[in-house]
Amino acid sequence: MTITERAGGGLILGGLPCIDIAKTFDCGQCFRFDPIDPPDGYAAAVRGVFDGRLLTFLQEEGVTDSLTVYGCDAGYAERVLPVFLGLDFDYDAAAADIFANVDAALGYEDGTIRRSAEAGCGIRILRQDPWETLISFIISANNNIPRIKKIIRDLCAAYGEPIYTDADGIPGNNARGDANTAPAYSFPAPEALRAAGIGGLAALKTGFRAKYIYDAACRVCGGELDLEAAAGLPTHELLSALQSVKGVGPKVASCIALFAYGRTDAFPVDVWIKRVLAKYYPEHICGASFGCHAGIAQQWLFYRERYINGGEK
DNA sequence: AGCCAGGACAAGT
DNA sequence: ACTTGTCATGGC
Numbered sequence: 541m542t543i544t545e546r547a548g549g550g551l552i553l554g555g556l557p558c559i560d561i562a563k564t565f566d567c568g569q570c571f572r573f574d575p576i577d578p579p580d581g582y583a584a585a586v587r588g589v590f591d592g593r594l595l596t597f598l599q600e601e602g603v604t605d606s607l608t609v610y611g612c613d614a615g616y617a618e619r620v621l622p623v624f625l626g627l628d629f630d631y632d633a634a635a636a637d638i639f640a641n642v643d644a645a646l647g648y649e650d651g652t653i654r655r656s657a658e659a660g661c662g663i664r665i666l667r668q669d670p671w672e673t674l675i676s677f678i679i680s681a682n683n684n685i686p687r688i689k690k691i692i693r694d695l696c697a698a699y700g701e702p703i704y705t706d707a708d709g710i711p712g713n714n715a716r717g718d719a720n721t722a723p724a725y726s727f728p729a730p731e732a733l734r735a736a737g738i739g740g741l742a743a744l745k746t747g748f749r750a751k752y753i754y755d756a757a758c759r760v761c762g763g764e765l766d767l768e769a770a771a772g773l774p775t776h777e778l779l780s781a782l783q784s785v786k787g788v789g790p791k792v793a794s795c796i797a798l799f800a801y802g803r804t805d806a807f808p809v810d811v812w813i814k815r816v817l818a819k820y821y822p823e824h825i826c827g828a829s830f831g832c833h834a835g836i837a838q839q840w841l842f843y844r845e846r847y848i849n850g851g852e853k
Numbered sequence: 854a855g856c857c858a859g860g861a862c863a864a865g866t
Numbered sequence: 867a868c869t870t871g872t873c874a875t876g877g878c
Contacts (some may be wrong), residue, residue: 568859680858680860681858682858682861682874683875684858684859688858691875745875746874747874749876750874751862752861786861791860791866810860811859842859850865
């Protein structure tokens with residue numbers, strides 16, 4: 541990866557493996573990034589908060605091996621962004637392994653996974669903060685993505701810390717119509733959500749999930765769930781540890797394992813994936829049929845069914 | 854009015 | 867070990 545300063549601000553990251561920022565940040569794995577109007581010369585732009593920073597990513601039309609980032613210095617970009625963006629992962633090798641596994645399980649060459657991989661080309665599984673991912677996917681239960689985003693936004697505004705937001709100077713409003721000068725907030729610390737109490741969390745329209753969020757905060761604060769130490773566990777033990785939190789079942793735990801801990805063997809099964817499996821695959825096909833990187837396959841299948849075939853918001 | 858939304862849980866077979 | 871009703875809330 542090369543890092544060069546861009547005239548007029550920002551850093552240009554070059555020599556990257558294939559990445560599409562529009563797909564990566566709008567494929568359902570994260571909830572705090574949104575598309576904004578791209579400035580002249582760019583085809584895609586997303587802005588959101590990660591690690592207490594407001595980051596803006598730009599990408600030019602047809603370019604997949606470089607991007608421009610605002611909101612951090614070169615040292616941070618060098619040290620943190622390759623991990624956050626999942627650049628340290630060989631998607632070509634994963635695709636070959638996935639194809640071989642599903643073909644073997646089916647007994648014929650699977651066109652569905654190949655078309656999905658093509659549609660999802662450039663999607664990178666992010667490595668998000670485990671605590672934020674835990675709470676975000678607790679909120680996702682029996683919920684829809686626009687409302688999940690709104691609840692998380694309200695949660696951050698109520699219990700997070702305000703952060704510096706004028707780092708990119710890119711004019712225009714984002715997709716929600718919010719001015720880009722609107723204050724942004726860090727994700728609330730476990731202590732802040734524990735202090736909020738079930739009542740304070742329910743006031744944000746979290747509904748039946750309020751007690752689950754509170755339980756997660758208490759367990760993390762009390763040390764019963766150590767999210768950093770959990771990184772050292774094998775995937776099945778990681779899933780068990782996560783499911784010790786009330787409101788965290790197999791699907792939510794798998795999302796945390798995949799989207800925060802980079803466990804590409806985790807295969808979250810939601811209503812969309814159930815739909816895909818029923819629609820394109822015989823009865824005996826399951827997550828394990830896609831091999832040790834089934835989570836990547838899951839994201840490709842999800843993306844194509846929901847954003848290409850489904851065509852809804 | 855009724856159903857659905859990136860589910861999980863408790864109670865009932 | 868499986869199936870069913872329930873849980874808040876908002877959009878359609």
